[in-house]
Amino acid sequence: MGTFRDAMSYPLLRVGLIMLILALLISIAGFYRVNKTYSASGTLGEGMHYLGDDKFENEYLYHNRTLVLYSSNANLSLLQGAEMTNYTLVDREITLHPEERPVIYVFNGSVNYTYNATAVDYPYAVYSLFAFVLMLVGVVMAFLGYTQFLRDVKEGKK
The missing domain is CATH 2.60.120.1540 (Jelly Rolls)
Known part of the structure; x- marks a missing residue:
């Protein structure tokens, strides 16, 4: 079975997770009052x-x-x-x-x-819309990268 380090070598999964973390940080900034x-x-x-x-x-x-x-x-x-x-x-x-x-x-x-x-x-609340779009794209990219990783594990490449 592949490890987390092996999974992070897939660019789609890595970029997707970075987008999700960035979307979380932007949405937290929206709560600033x-x-x-x-x-x-x-x-x-x-x-x-x-x-x-x-x-x-x-x-x-x-x-x-x-x-x-x-x-x-x-x-x-x-x-x-x-x-x-x-x-x-x-x-x-x-x-x-x-x-x-x-x-x-x-x-x-x-x-x-x-x-x-x-x-x-709430001056940064408007950026939550951008965070929402970023989250959607991040989820799709992370899912595609994860399915690619699982396919490679199943085929024995990792």
Whole structure:
């Protein structure tokens, strides 16, 4: 029976295994994550205000948002999707954790706000498609090399 060293002398099997190892390393790199943050603060007057950055909200995953509102005397509504919540702030501060990008409508007065959002980005995840193709080609090449090796063992060449 042939040994592993004998099997590795077949170029198709060797290249196939190298491709499989390379595909595994590339797919592991796809799990690398980077935390991204966005922060904004200021004063909102009367009217409709969209907080946050459109690019940040759409580009990254798994947002964790914190919205702090403070006013000496203001009435406002926080819109999130189809849900609307009304607040009256009289010398008070509220901390909210919206699930979507917040939209605030200030009826009267002015509101000071601080908006912080953190998200997760996987910058190398796109390379997992290349790793998948590399894995498929590697499996086929390793299989062809292994069957060639087995045929040679059966014929007594190895």
